[in-house]
Amino acid sequence: MTAGEHADTAVVRVRDLRKHFRVSGGTVRAVDGVSFDILRGETLGLVGESGCGKSTTGRTLLGLTPATAGSVEFRGRDLTGLSRRQLRAMRPHMQMIFQDSAASFNPRHTIGSIIAEPMAIHLDLDRSAIHDRVAELMELVGLKREWRKRFPHEFSGGQRQRINIARALSLNPEFVVGDEPVSALDVSIQAQVVNLMSDLQDELGLTYLMIAHDLSMVRHISDRVAVMYLGKVVELAATETLFEDPQHPYTQALLSAVPLPNPKQERARQRILLEGDVPSPREAPSGCVFRTRCPLAEARCATEEPPYREVSPGRFVACHLVDGAGSNVVPVEITG
Amino acid sequence: MADEQIVIEGLSDVYVAPTLGVRLRRLGRLLWRDKTGMIGLLIFLTVVFAAVFADLIAPVDPNLQDLRSAKLPEAWADSGSWSHVLGTDDLGRDILSRIIHGARVSITVGFFGVLVAMSIGMLLGMLAGYFRGWVDSALSAVINLILSVPYLVFVIVIAAIFGRSLFNVVLIFGITDAPIFARLTRGEVLRIRESGYAEAAESIGASQPRILFRHVLPNLVGPLVTLATFEMSAMIFYESGLSFLGLSVPPSVPSWGNMLTFGRQYLTVYPWMSIYPGIAIALTALSMNLFGDWLRDVLDPRVRRSR
Numbered sequence: 001m002t003a004g005e006h007a008d009t010a011v012v013r014v015r016d017l018r019k020h021f022r023v024s025g026g027t028v029r030a031v032d033g034v035s036f037d038i039l040r041g042e043t044l045g046l047v048g049e050s051g052c053g054k055s056t057t058g059r060t061l062l063g064l065t066p067a068t069a070g071s072v073e074f075r076g077r078d079l080t081g082l083s084r085r086q087l088r089a090m091r092p093h094m095q096m097i098f099q100d101s102a103a104s105f106n107p108r109h110t111i112g113s114i115i116a117e118p119m120a121i122h123l124d125l126d127r128s129a130i131h132d133r134v135a136e137l138m139e140l141v142g143l144k145r146e147w148r149k150r151f152p153h154e155f156s157g158g159q160r161q162r163i164n165i166a167r168a169l170s171l172n173p174e175f176v177v178g179d180e181p182v183s184a185l186d187v188s189i190q191a192q193v194v195n196l197m198s199d200l201q202d203e204l205g206l207t208y209l210m211i212a213h214d215l216s217m218v219r220h221i222s223d224r225v226a227v228m229y230l231g232k233v234v235e236l237a238a239t240e241t242l243f244e245d246p247q248h249p250y251t252q253a254l255l256s257a258v259p260l261p262n263p264k265q266e267r268a269r270q271r272i273l274l275e276g277d278v279p280s281p282r283e284a285p286s287g288c289v290f291r292t293r294c295p296l297a298e299a300r301c302a303t304e305e306p307p308y309r310e311v312s313p314g315r316f317v318a319c320h321l322v323d324g325a326g327s328n329v330v331p332v333e334i335t336g
Numbered sequence: 337m338a339d340e341q342i343v344i345e346g347l348s349d350v351y352v353a354p355t356l357g358v359r360l361r362r363l364g365r366l367l368w369r370d371k372t373g374m375i376g377l378l379i380f381l382t383v384v385f386a387a388v389f390a391d392l393i394a395p396v397d398p399n400l401q402d403l404r405s406a407k408l409p410e411a412w413a414d415s416g417s418w419s420h421v422l423g424t425d426d427l428g429r430d431i432l433s434r435i436i437h438g439a440r441v442s443i444t445v446g447f448f449g450v451l452v453a454m455s456i457g458m459l460l461g462m463l464a465g466y467f468r469g470w471v472d473s474a475l476s477a478v479i480n481l482i483l484s485v486p487y488l489v490f491v492i493v494i495a496a497i498f499g500r501s502l503f504n505v506v507l508i509f510g511i512t513d514a515p516i517f518a519r520l521t522r523g524e525v526l527r528i529r530e531s532g533y534a535e536a537a538e539s540i541g542a543s544q545p546r547i548l549f550r551h552v553l554p555n556l557v558g559p560l561v562t563l564a565t566f567e568m569s570a571m572i573f574y575e576s577g578l579s580f581l582g583l584s585v586p587p588s589v590p591s592w593g594n595m596l597t598f599g600r601q602y603l604t605v606y607p608w609m610s611i612y613p614g615i616a617i618a619l620t621a622l623s624m625n626l627f628g629d630w631l632r633d634v635l636d637p638r639v640r641r642s643r
Contacts, residue, residue: 062539064535064538088541088542091540092541095539096539098535100532102532103532104532105532105533105536106537108555117542117550121541121543121546122541167536
């Protein structure tokens, strides 16, 4: 990546982040050298199929699991080098919204005390101040303040995700990671929660990293999108650029799988079908990780790892076949 | 409680946090619905009552020997007498009074034995589950080693070395039973540590002690209390066994096991000498198991609603 052109506005700067897990019989390279900036006030979508390392990226980024290598710069410090205690001091500024809202609450705590817990940890507030702030937060996310004495299991999935959001926002964080925050919800509820998150972003000036596999949702909420495959970011661009004109063969295949609402277009549309399965991250292919399934793979794809480079302003692709002008050297063979 | 479970927009405004009184009444209703748990609790409370107020409710001194009325059968038998409702033993001691006083030994052993076992076991289990790594490996090895020795054999050996006293029995049960508590605690701590809410607590910046005391410990209470009731019933059982073998309290102390020992010699001719203490042991153990079953369900806030 070239010297960050967004250096002045980047809230989070991730450089060559790696997270490897040692397992019996090898090393799983869950995250294997990802670099990106998250700009102030934006939503960066992080997409990819399950197992590509997107959730691990989010967790490693926040220091919930120690990074194997690389750096995460936030508020002028490299989070990967911080001790537990130092990380704790940074927690108020960076928060996470979890996917499984039922599991992310202690079943014995009322939601009032769940939302108040971050404040109890970090702020020296008296009871009535915390009480007021909890009520304020509950109303902010659309919950009735009278519900504070209830337990998490008394709420629906959508309501629980609102509680999750209220807890994450209680300390006015700068940066929030959403780890598939709506993927466990009904579609009708998804829109409500996503819109709530958007509104709160505008209102509070939040910066989001939104991890998701639902491409339509990502398109709706993100300003820019990064696509991951097997532990690497293969393409990153502004949302509309990426969806209108995907460059990396994997992105092209991924986007061709999004159903179109117009049945005529849907019928006329041609899908790129990938062959085979995602290789095990324990034995990632040499060279380009996507070459085993890429319809365009050449000889050098097996030997040389394609550099992740800025092919045109604000657009990053890791593919040998994409030239400097930002278009495929070889036109994509559409099959199927 | 179905009405509170459903979130109705208009009604939710009037939701009031349950007070202690409401909670107790709610618990009472739950107990009433589960008759076996209710019966278990009632029998157990009766035994505890007998143990605490033995001096007041026992008809006669349990150690008073009256050879003229020795070996009397139950009051409703032909030669029985209402002055000795459950009959007398070979020395003319009143069996009912001895059973009432015997409850003291059983309850003391059960309660304090579990207290000691739970304290030791919880501490070790939390250490193992929380620090993992070599601490876990070392503690688990010790736990498995102790658990691999046949329980009663182990207890008998230690009892033979320590000598006969109530204090020793409590200590022996406390130590030999601790591994069971340790193993449960370790497993639960491991499970909770990997749970979403432990990670969520970490992500909001909770310190390790905070996670331990606010998130891990409260969620251990349910499984541990349940295990405690089952282990208490097992200890009452084993204490009788030790008494029977002459390894528990001295023979002069009225205990259900001691009564069985004396009764054994007359089992064919004067069966009541062993039947009634036997019934006392069986009922107490049964009641605690019934109550424990109910408790297990009730202490989980998620299962509680669906019952």
